Amino acid sequence: MIVTVNxxxxxxxxxxxxxxxxxxxxxxxxxxKCANPHFHGHNxxxxxxxxxxxxxxxxxVMDMKLLKDLIKDKIEEEFDHKNLNIQVPEFxxxxxxxxxxxxxxxxxxxSHIPKNLKLExxxxxxxxxxxxxxx
Amino acid sequence: MIVTVNxxxxxxxxxxxxxxxxxxxxxxxxxxKCANPHFHGHNxxxxxxxxxxxxxxxxxVMDMKLLKDLIKDKIEEEFDHKNLNIQVPEFxxxxxxxxxxxxxxxxxxxSHIPKNLKLExxxxxxxxxxxxxxx
Amino acid sequence: MIVTVNxxxxxxxxxxxxxxxxxxxxxxxxxxKCANPHFHGHNxxxxxxxxxxxxxxxxxVMDMKLLKDLIKDKIEEEFDHKNLNIQVPEFxxxxxxxxxxxxxxxxxxxSHIPKNLKLExxxxxxxxxxxxxxx
Amino acid sequence: MIVTVNxxxxxxxxxxxxxxxxxxxxxxxxxxKCANPHFHGHNxxxxxxxxxxxxxxxxxVMDMKLLKDLIKDKIEEEFDHKNLNIQVPEFxxxxxxxxxxxxxxxxxxxSHIPKNLKLExxxxxxxxxxxxxxx
Amino acid sequence: MIVTVNxxxxxxxxxxxxxxxxxxxxxxxxxxKCANPHFHGHNxxxxxxxxxxxxxxxxxVMDMKLLKDLIKDKIEEEFDHKNLNIQVPEFxxxxxxxxxxxxxxxxxxxSHIPKNLKLExxxxxxxxxxxxxxx
Amino acid sequence: MIVTVNxxxxxxxxxxxxxxxxxxxxxxxxxxKCANPHFHGHNxxxxxxxxxxxxxxxxxVMDMKLLKDLIKDKIEEEFDHKNLNIQVPEFxxxxxxxxxxxxxxxxxxxSHIPKNLKLExxxxxxxxxxxxxxx
Numbered sequence: 001m002i003v004t005v006n007x008x009x010x011x012x013x014x015x016x017x018x019x020x021x022x023x024x025x026x027x028x029x030x031x032x033k034c035a036n037p038h039f040h041g042h043n044x045x046x047x048x049x050x051x052x053x054x055x056x057x058x059x060x061v062m063d064m065k066l067l068k069d070l071i072k073d074k075i076e077e078e079f080d081h082k083n084l085n086i087q088v089p090e091f092x093x094x095x096x097x098x099x100x101x102x103x104x105x106x107x108x109x110x111s112h113i114p115k116n117l118k119l120e121x122x123x124x125x126x127x128x129x130x131x132x133x134x135x
Numbered sequence: 136m137i138v139t140v141n142x143x144x145x146x147x148x149x150x151x152x153x154x155x156x157x158x159x160x161x162x163x164x165x166x167x168k169c170a171n172p173h174f175h176g177h178n179x180x181x182x183x184x185x186x187x188x189x190x191x192x193x194x195x196v197m198d199m200k201l202l203k204d205l206i207k208d209k210i211e212e213e214f215d216h217k218n219l220n221i222q223v224p225e226f227x228x229x230x231x232x233x234x235x236x237x238x239x240x241x242x243x244x245x246s247h248i249p250k251n252l253k254l255e256x257x258x259x260x261x262x263x264x265x266x267x268x269x270x
Numbered sequence: 271m272i273v274t275v276n277x278x279x280x281x282x283x284x285x286x287x288x289x290x291x292x293x294x295x296x297x298x299x300x301x302x303k304c305a306n307p308h309f310h311g312h313n314x315x316x317x318x319x320x321x322x323x324x325x326x327x328x329x330x331v332m333d334m335k336l337l338k339d340l341i342k343d344k345i346e347e348e349f350d351h352k353n354l355n356i357q358v359p360e361f362x363x364x365x366x367x368x369x370x371x372x373x374x375x376x377x378x379x380x381s382h383i384p385k386n387l388k389l390e391x392x393x394x395x396x397x398x399x400x401x402x403x404x405x
Numbered sequence: 406m407i408v409t410v411n412x413x414x415x416x417x418x419x420x421x422x423x424x425x426x427x428x429x430x431x432x433x434x435x436x437x438k439c440a441n442p443h444f445h446g447h448n449x450x451x452x453x454x455x456x457x458x459x460x461x462x463x464x465x466v467m468d469m470k471l472l473k474d475l476i477k478d479k480i481e482e483e484f485d486h487k488n489l490n491i492q493v494p495e496f497x498x499x500x501x502x503x504x505x506x507x508x509x510x511x512x513x514x515x516s517h518i519p520k521n522l523k524l525e526x527x528x529x530x531x532x533x534x535x536x537x538x539x540x
Numbered sequence: 541m542i543v544t545v546n547x548x549x550x551x552x553x554x555x556x557x558x559x560x561x562x563x564x565x566x567x568x569x570x571x572x573k574c575a576n577p578h579f580h581g582h583n584x585x586x587x588x589x590x591x592x593x594x595x596x597x598x599x600x601v602m603d604m605k606l607l608k609d610l611i612k613d614k615i616e617e618e619f620d621h622k623n624l625n626i627q628v629p630e631f632x633x634x635x636x637x638x639x640x641x642x643x644x645x646x647x648x649x650x651s652h653i654p655k656n657l658k659l660e661x662x663x664x665x666x667x668x669x670x671x672x673x674x675x
Numbered sequence: 676m677i678v679t680v681n682x683x684x685x686x687x688x689x690x691x692x693x694x695x696x697x698x699x700x701x702x703x704x705x706x707x708k709c710a711n712p713h714f715h716g717h718n719x720x721x722x723x724x725x726x727x728x729x730x731x732x733x734x735x736v737m738d739m740k741l742l743k744d745l746i747k748d749k750i751e752e753e754f755d756h757k758n759l760n761i762q763v764p765e766f767x768x769x770x771x772x773x774x775x776x777x778x779x780x781x782x783x784x785x786s787h788i789p790k791n792l793k794l795e796x797x798x799x800x801x802x803x804x805x806x807x808x809x810x
Contacts, residue, residue, distance in 0.1 A: 001268070003234045008263040012801065014689040014716040019462060030463060032470065038758035039689040041716005043801050057154060058165060059232035064264050065167065083713035097464035099408045126687065126718050128413040129469050133406070136538070138504045143533040147396065149284040149309040173353035176284040176311005178396050192424060193435060194502035199534055200437065218308035261282065261313050271808070273774045278803040289597060300598060302605065327694060328705060329772035334804050335707065367599035369543045398548040399604050403541070417666065419554040419581040443623035446554040446581005448666050488578035531552065531583050559732060570733060572740065637734035639678045668683040669739050673676070 004051040004120075005061045009071045011080035014041040015096040018085065039083060044101075045124040046075065048109065052117040062117060074108050098125040102133040110135065139186040139255075140196045144206045146215035149176040150231040153220065174218060179236075180259035181210065183244065187252040197252060209243050233260040237268040245270065274321040274390075275331045279341045281350035284311040285366040288355065309353060314371075315394035316345065318379065322387040332387060344378050368395040372403040380405065409456040409525075410466045414476045416485035419446040420501045423490065444488060449506075450529040451480065453514065457522040467522060479513050503530040507538040515540065544591040544660075545601045549611045551620035554581040555636040558625065579623060584641075585664035586615065588649065592657040602657060614648050638665040642673040650675070679726040679795075680736045684746045686755035689716040690771045693760065714758060719776075720799040721750065723784065727792040737792060749783050773800040777808040785810065 016039050017031035027035045034040070048071055052061050082088055084096040090104045102123045113119050124130040151174045152166035162170045169175070183206055187196050217223055219231040225239045237258045248254050259265040286309050287301035297305045304310070318341055322331050352358055354366040360374045372393045383389050394400040421444050422436040432440045439445070453476055457466050487493055489501040495509045507528045518524050529535040556579045557571035567575045574580070588611055592601050622628055624636040630644045642663045653659050664670040691714050692706040702710045709715070723746055727736050757763055759771040765779045777798045788794050799805040 001238050003237060004267045005234060006265045006267075010801070012715050012717055014714040017464070019464075021462075033756035036756055036758070036762075038761045039714050039716065040687050040756040040758065041689040041714065042687055043718045054232075054234045054238070057156075059152070059154075059230035059235045061234055061266075081708035081711055081715040083711070083715065086713045087711075095464035097459075099410060099459045099466055100464045102408060103406050103459070126685070130411045131466075132409045132411075136508050138507060139537045140504060141535045141537075145396070147310050147312055149311040168351035171351055171353070171357075173356045174284040174309050174311065175282050175351040175353065176309065177282055178313045189502075189504045189508070192426075194422070194424075194500035194505045196504055196536075216303035216306055216310040218306070218310065221308045222306075261280070271778050273777060274807045275774065276805045276807075287599070289599075291597075324772075324774045324778070327696075329692070329694075329770035329775045331774055331806075365599035367594075369545060369594045369601055370599045372543060373541050373594070400546045401601075402544045402546075415666070417580050417582055419579040438621035441621055441623070441627075443626045444554040444579050444581065445552050445621040445623065446579065447552055448583045486573035486576055486580040488576070488580065491578045492576075531550070557734070559734075561732075635734035637729075639680060639729045639736055640734045642678060643676050643729070670681045671736075672679045672681075 001054050002051060003054055003061050004049050005064065005067070006047050006049045007064055007067045007071060009046045009048070009068070009076060010044060011046070011076050012041065012043050013079050013082050013084050014039040015084040015091075016040065017095055017097060019095055020093065039085070042125050044079070045130075046071070046105065047122040049120040049122065050113060050117045051120070052114075062114070070109065070112055074112060075105055078108075098123055098129065098131050099133075102131045106133050106135055136189050137186060138189055138196050139184050140199065140202070141182050141184045142199055142202045142206060144181045144183070144203070144211060145178060146181070146211050147176065147178050148214050148217050148219050149174040150219040150226075151175065152230055152232060154230055155228065174220070177260050179214070180265075181206065181240065182257040184255040184257065185248060185252045186255070187249075197249070205244065205247055209247060210240055213243075233258055233264065233266050234268075237266045241268050241270055271324050272321060273324055273331050274319050275334065275337070276317050276319045277334055277337045277341060279316045279318070279338070279346060280314060281316070281346050282311065282313050283349050283352050283354050284309040285354040285361075286310065287365055287367060289365055290363065309355070312395050314349070315400075316341070316375065317392040319390040319392065320383060320387045321390070322384075332384070340379065340382055344382060345375055348378075368393055368399060368401050369403075372401045376403050376405055406459050407456060408459055408466050409454050410469065410472070411452050411454045412469055412472045412476060414451045414453070414473070414481060415449060416451070416481050417446065417448050418484050418487050418489050419444040420489040420496075421445065422500055422502060424500055425498065444490070447530050449484070450535075451476070451510065452527040454525040454527065455518060455522045456525070457519075467519070475514065475517055479517060480510055483513075503528055503534065503536050504538075507536045511538050511540055541594050542591060543594055543601050544589050545604065545607070546587050546589045547604055547607045547611060549586045549588070549608070549616060550583060551586070551616050552581065552583050553619050553622050553624050554579040555624040555631075556580065557635055557637060559635055560633065579625070582665050584619070585670075586611070586645065587662040589660040589662065590653060590657045591660070592654075602654070610649065610652055614652060615645055618648075638663055638669060638671050639673075642671045646673050646675055676729050677726060678729055678736050679724050680739065680742070681722050681724045682739055682742045682746060684721045684723070684743070684751060685719060686721070686751050687716065687718050688754050688757050688759050689714040690759040690766075691715065692770055692772060694770055695768065714760070717800050719754070720805075721746070721780065722797040724795040724797065725788060725792045726795070727789075737789070745784065745787055749787060750780055753783075773798055773804065773806050774808075777806045781808050781810055 017034040106121045120134040122132040152169040241256045255269040257267040287304040376391045390404040392402040422439040511526045525539040527537040557574040646661045660674040662672040692709040781796045795809040797807040
């Protein structure tokens with residue numbers, strides 16, 4: 001009996017879209033107001049999804065309390081109330097689009113989740129724009 | 136043209152997490168406050184998803200009205216305003232985690248849905264914790 | 271400049287509607303399936319609203335972090351994952367309808383909020399039923 | 406790194422469910438109050454999902470701004486504040502069920518999205534009824 | 541102890557904005573695409589709010605089950621899956637804007653709610669446009 | 676017949692909480708991680724509420740299309756994808772708390788709304804923190 005369990009979390013951060021190999025003009029041409037050098041920000045809503053067999057003794061795929069604490073420790077503590085471009089090392093040379101953020105979050109969590117479980121990340125940048133990544 | 140149709144429903148129930156092969160201490164150690172012997176409860180939000188070909192005469196995969204009535208008859212009537220551990224026979228010897236609940240709901244609906252249609256259950260225990268099961 | 275600040279919180283609890291001065295039959299007649307002696311439960315969503323002048327030095331009516339911690343300490347710790355009828359003293363002789371719960375929550379918070387600020391409670395029993403109380 | 410990007414949009418429209426090869430009696434028997442000859446209507450919520458590789462220079466699977474404009478141009482302009490049965494040519498001989506609408510929307514968008522990207526449509530007719538179609 | 545209890549309901553309807561004392565041109569000039577002679581429609585979300593003393597025996601301001609049934613009987617049965625302009629007598633000579641609809645709904649419910657209770661209507665035409673009316 | 680009409684809008688912005696008459700240490704002591712000198716950000720959700728008589732010819736309190744355009748012109752264009760502390764003149768010497776932002780937005784809109792109509796602002800900084808201001 002393969003079940004997917006999902007846990008929601010959230011963090012608030014500033015960012016700008018910027019390719020540091022391009023001129024400022026080209027960044028503004030491609031990214032528009034998202035390239036604002038003074039930054040803008042979002043309330044990110046994160047769903048972490050873990051898929052696997054139900055453990056017959058606990059009835060859990062994975063203890064949601066542990067998953068909640070893992071998200072808090074590895075993602076919220078690193079990203080919440082931060083400037084992603086300046087203060088999160090993974091985005092030093094990587095444009096913090098919501099697509100790239102979903103990959104970074106997946107990579108940060110993958111090694112902490114048992115290998116027999118599949119992992120998928122869904123990340124809302126706004127209620128109207130969101131992405132998913134499953135490795 | 137394969138389409139998935141989804142119908143939302145809801146029920147309110149009490150439960151506790153409890154493995155009746157374990158001591159009370161072990162239950163509390165594993166399940167924490169979810170093992171409270173006096174129970175707690177949730178507003179469960181249920182999405183039933185049915186996938187198949189569109190019937191060219193009706194434009195339906197399955198009549199949503201029939202699906203709504205089926206969910207009401209087989210799930211809401213059985214679970215709503217009930218104590219899952221005490222009053223729902225499927226959980227007499229099965230821990231009513233949201234994972235196990237999704238499997239029980241899938242099993243209760245499967246035989247009432249035409250065999251050529253796939254069935255998936257999504258069940259929200261809270262707006263922050265939810266699962267899906269597709270058999 | 272009088273502003274209302276609002277903070278959302280949530281807790282999950284079991285309850286039944288029951289007037290202990292009535293017979294079981296009368297309780298079932300009046301409260302229907304909400305009188306189920308084995309209890310049912312809800313995900314309660316709580317909004318605490320505080321109204322007053324903006325402090326010109328902080329820009330706050332009240333520090334939302336303090337309000338969040340106050341709600342956690344006085345309400346969530348007391349109500350979350352509890353059986354309201356059995357485990358919350360205020361409901362020993364008071365029917366835990368969502369109306370009475372809103373009054374109990376208001377009373378528990380009032381003395382901890384500065385006297386010059388007005389207090390209002392909004393409590394969702396389900397996404398379809400909710401109440402507000404302002405003292 | 407294959408990521409799915411999703412963009413939400415919405416439109417308001419009138420429709421009725423009607424198979425024009427059937428009698429009015431049969432339409433009412435099958436579709437009930439949805440066959441009302443004077444029409445009824447909905448706020449449709451649309452999610453367009455596009456899956457593909459992240460472009461390493463932009464960090465985008467597809468520029469969400471372009472996707473937003475494409476949805477506006479091809480779907481919202483055609484469907485919003487319209488009577489689907491009378492004013493949208495695709496439904497001249499096709500029953501505007503939410504299933505058929507998802508297929509029509511997919512077909513209208515497919516040729517405007519790069520061929521290497523997969524396309525999926527999710528369409529909410531109400532918050533309780535929704536469908537998805539992936540071609 | 542004065543408490544407000546709120547109950548949500550919903551109905552789906554077609555309408556057009558139209559002042560029948562004006563020319564078609566003037567209607568289109570003032571109401572734009574909302575004046576489309578073939579109609580458009582919405583999922584209306586309705587909140588009925590009733591304010592009064594808590595009955596000390598029941599713990600209710602008003603039995604939510606009765607309120608739910610009243611809304612179903614007086615509003616949903618009259619408006620759901622209808623064309624407001626053609627099929628709802630109140631709008632024969634009254635433009636079915638969401639403002640006028642809130643007044644009509646208030647008037648239809650007022651006489652069925654005990655006189656000592658205050659009544660307020662909140663009506664969502666879309667998730668972005670809504671009104672309230674308290675008599 | 677006095678009705679309140681409400682229109683939702685949204686903008687994404689960066690900010691930090693900061694009193695420029697205080698030391699950095701005091702700012703961090705009072706505002707915690709909200710004082711991060713590199714900024715963080717939010718998806719702000721704005722509700723503008725206007726109260727007055729229904730115009731008997733239009734059925735409107737105020738044309739929602741005009742209200743939508745006014746919010747876009749006066750608020751969204753000024754705040755969206757901006758750094759509030761650096762790029763919005765009103766916050767040059769005013770701490771951009773959500774309380775102060777609601778007052779600034781009210782002041783920016785007040786003169787553009789007919790004098791006989793009351794104005795109220797509701798502003799969500801996150802889905803869990805929001806304020807309202809009515810002048």
